[in-house]
Amino acid sequence: MKKLTALFLTMVMVMTILPMMAFAGEEQRQIVISWMDDRTGEDGQYLRDEFVIKPFLEKHPNVTIDWQPTQDITKQVKIALGAGQGPDLMSIDGPSDALELYESGRTIGLNEAVEKYGWDKVIYDWALDVATDKNGVITGVPAQYEGMLFYGNKEIMDAHGWKMPTTYEELKTLATEIREAGFVAPMILGTSTIPRRNEWWYSTLFGNYAGREATKDLLEGRKTFFDPEIKGVFTTYKEMFDLGINGNQDTFAVTLADGRAMYYSGMTVLVMEGDWFVDNGVQNGVDQYVTLPPSFREGVPQSYALSVGGCYVVNKAVEDDPEKLELIYELLDILYSRPDLYVASLEAGGQVNCIDVDQALIDNANLLEPVKEKLKITDAAMEAGNVGHCTWTFFPQDVRIYMYEKADEYLIGDLSLEDYLQAMQDMLDKDIAEGKVPPVM
Amino acid sequence: MQKGLTAQPRKRxxxxxxxxxxxxxxxxFIFITAPSLSSIYFSFFDWNGIGVPAYIGAGNYREMFADSEFxxxxxxxxxxxxxxxxxPVFLGLLTAYWISKLKKTQMMIRTIYFMPYIIASAxxxxxxxxxxxxxxxFNSAFKAIGWTGxxxxxxxxxxxxxxYTVAFVDVWHFWGFIMVMFLGALQQVDPTLYESAMVEGANRRQLFTKITIPCIMPTFVFIVISIIMWSFLTFDYIWVMTGGGPGNASDxxxxxxxxxxxxxxxxxxxxAISVIQSILAITTYAIMQVVKKRGVDV
Incomplete structure (x- = not known):
């Protein structure tokens, strides 16, 4: 009898618990969101964990974020998506890649999420425009913005009484003085193995030689590469190369890391890099001047070549799982709807997002002095409208890749200026006709 | 009965x-043959790797042969x-020959020469x-000793x-391997051949050209043909050191x-370029087979 009672009670217990478990399982479906991210290293992991993933998981304990820090992310993403696989969420290099992935049918349009969560109210219009295709589809949500700046080693410059150049003439004079003072070069671009670095200078020259309007005219088909303002971008770059301002052919033999090391160690005095270099200076203990790159033509102001430094895109395969898709949007929403977390991430060394936040929050933030200084410069340039177009955001992909890949050949005389410009013009004409040029601010 | 006994196990x-x-x-087949065959297929398409491929016939091949970069x-x-x-062949053969004469220090020296080969190319x-x-x-050192040129x-x-600079580095990395290959071949040469020749009055040069070289010829041919195939496929040092630049000077x-x-x-x-590259490498392999059939056992 005892045995029967025990058996009966056990069965009742099992029958009571089982449906509860099933019910609980339904409520607490375990979801894994894979996120391939261009942030890498311990710093990247800390910033993502602390200011995005942890706040999200507090609200969604049933979700696991499979965070995959990845270098050279666009290539990895394209390989994975090309094979019909790939993570759910991806932080890729920029809007032109987002557009290509969307057009290839590998990612989804994000208009619904942008409207639903109100991201269009906080993301800068120009950034959202550039991530929108000709049919009005938002192909990627802009992440951070970045642009090109001029840096000078403060200690060396003060010791020699040098000032940061504001015009091309001043730069040429300074470069001569730097050489005469015994430094190996005014600056070394370091294009060995990375010809892409030529893009940094081209972006700067489009803003500070051609000017914003001329560049816009070029990209919208009202000017060509042969118009003097545009052609001058390339002839000026060649002149700088011939004068050795960038280290002449030496730059082909110096890697990015070695070029930076030469600047940190005082072998060179100037650097032209993106705003990320403020942090590099801080980390390497170099006190540096930060300014807008000089004006290269009379009447064209010093400007800040601007770009969207990254985009978030969502794998098309996630469309089949609406619950997961909604969770991905909620994860992204933390980046756009939590200014407190954004400012805290800036304080921890995070990048500047493409969002408009209350200036008082930034002013009162505990930022490093060089970071504050940089933000003051870039904000002033943006307010005054002195912004240029970074090629990697505003130029169609094939034009910009050709532009930087062939730069070395043009500089050493293996490719004539006429041929160089004509090839780019042919590509641009085709891209304009096919609607492949991103909207230009 | 005899037939039955032998036929059954052979089948099994x-x-x-x-x-x-x-x-x-x-x-x-899954990881090598199929992807290789798919390369042939995709060489007839205009494709960015992720989108829908568009068939263009022999367009890529026509473009390739008119492409100065190619x-x-x-x-x-x-x-x-x-x-x-x-x-590396000359250096490897000569060094292997001399090292083969060493007794006590042979292992140490050949290890030293072989070491660059085990360092990752990156x-x-x-x-x-x-x-x-x-x-x-190096330039600082050259300048310091007055070699300004x-x-x-x-x-x-x-x-x-x-x-040539990158080739120099790859030779530095590679020649030790060739040396070890030759050393292995040299150690297979029957020493009695040398003894007989010496009894007949052969000098060092004759020993080398009349005995050593013919005896290691299969290894020699194998190495040369392999080098030609590997040279068509070379990538690592060039990519790491120059990325093919400046311009496309080292592509x-x-x-x-x-x-x-x-x-x-x-x-x-x-x-399409991969297909042509493979054809070149396979042709080299075919040549090796012809050489083999003509009498050199490779």
């Missing part, structure tokens, strides 16, 4: 052999072959990049010498394929 053994071969064959890369591959079938390439830095590498040479920045077929596939996203065009 054949099946057993297939059973052992099939896993390796499947692995090879011609340059192929020429560089041929120069690379020229360098590698001479310098690591070694980066280290050599620093050595060739115009400001703090060498001290101001742009080893990786001058389009006329960059290929070879592999770097051109990589750049088209992953920088320009022209997977169809990259596939």
């Amino acid at each position: 053994i054949r099946w057993a052999v297939y059973m052992f071969v099939i896993p390796a064959f499947l692995f090879h 011609i340059k890369a192929l020429t560089n591959n041929l120069k690379w072959i020229g360098i590698f079938i001479t310098i 690591t070694a390439g980066r280290i050599w990049c620093s050595y060739f830095n115009p400001y703090f590498g 060498l001290g101001s040479t742009l080893w990786l920045g001058n389009k006329n010498i960059v290929l 070879v077929l592999s770097t051109l394929i990589y750049r088209n596939a992953y920088s320009r996203y022209r997977t169809g065009y990259a596939s």
Whole structure:
């Protein structure tokens, strides 16, 4: 009898618990969101964990974020998506890649999420425009913005009484003085193995030689590469190369890391890099001047070549799982709807997002002095409208890749200026006709 | 009865052999043969690697043979072959010959010579990049001892010498391997042949040319043919040290394929170059087979 009672009670217990478990399982479906991210290293992991993933998981304990820090992310993403696989969420290099992935049918349009969560109210219009295709589809949500700046080693410059150049003439004079003072070069671009670095200078020259309007005219088909303002971008770059301002052919033999090391160690005095270099200076203990790159033509102001430094895109395969898709949007929403977390991430060394936040929050933030200084410069340039177009955001992909890949050949005389410009013009004409040029601010 | 006894086991053994071969064959087919065949297929398409491929017939091939970058890369591959079938082979053979005469120190010396071969090319390439830095590498040392000409040479920045600079580094990495191959072959030569020849009055040169060389000829041919195949496929040191630059001065077929596939996203065009590269390597293999049939056991 005892045995029967025990058996009966056990069965009742099992029958009571089982449906509860099933019910609980339904409520607490375990979801894994894979996120391939261009942030890498311990710093990247800390910033993502602390200011995005942890706040999200507090609200969604049933979700696991499979965070995959990845270098050279666009290539990895394209390989994975090309094979019909790939993570759910991806932080890729920029809007032109987002557009290509969307057009290839590998990612989804994000208009619904942008409207639903109100991201269009906080993301800068120009950034959202550039991530929108000709049919009005938002192909990627802009992440951070970045642009090109001029840096000078403060200690060396003060010791020699040098000032940061504001015009091309001043730069040429300074470069001569730097050489005469015994430094190996005014600056070394370091294009060995990375010809892409030529893009940094081209972006700067489009803003500070051609000017914003001329560049816009070029990209919208009202000017060509042969118009003097545009052609001058390339002839000026060649002149700088011939004068050795960038280290002449030496730059082909110096890697990015070695070029930076030469600047940190005082072998060179100037650097032209993106705003990320403020942090590099801080980390390497170099006190540096930060300014807008000089004006290269009379009447064209010093400007800040601007770009969207990254985009978030969502794998098309996630469309089949609406619950997961909604969770991905909620994860992204933390980046756009939590200014407190954004400012805290800036304080921890995070990048500047493409969002408009209350200036008082930034002013009162505990930022490093060089970071504050940089933000003051870039904000002033943006307010005054002195912004240029970074090629990697505003130029169609094939034009910009050709532009930087062939730069070395043009500089050493293996490719004539006429041929160089004509090839780019042919590509641009085709891209304009096919609607492949991103909207230009 | 006799026939029955021998025929049955032979059949069974054949099946057993297939059973052992099939896993390796499947692995090879899935991961090597099928992707290779797909490259041939995609070489007839305009494809960015992720979108829908558009059939263009032989368009990629027509473009390739009119493309100065392809011609340059192929020429560089041929120069690379020229360098590698001479310098490391000569160096490896000569060193192996002398090392084979050593008794106590042979192991130590051959280990030292072989060591560069086990260093990862990415690591070694980066280290050599620093050595060739115009400001703090070898050039500083050359200038310090008054060799200003060498001290101001742009080893990786001058389009006329960059290929040879990278080839030098790859030879440094590779020749120890060739030396060990030759050493192995030399140790297989029957010592009684030398003894007999010496009794007949042969000198050192005759011993080398009449006995050593013929005896190691199969290894020699194998090495040369392999080097030609590897040279068509070379990639690592060039990519790590120059990326094919400056301009495309040090481009070879592999770097051109990589750049088209992953920088320009022209997977169809990259596939077409891959097909031509494979044809060159397979032709070399076929030549090896012909040589083999003509009497040199490779």
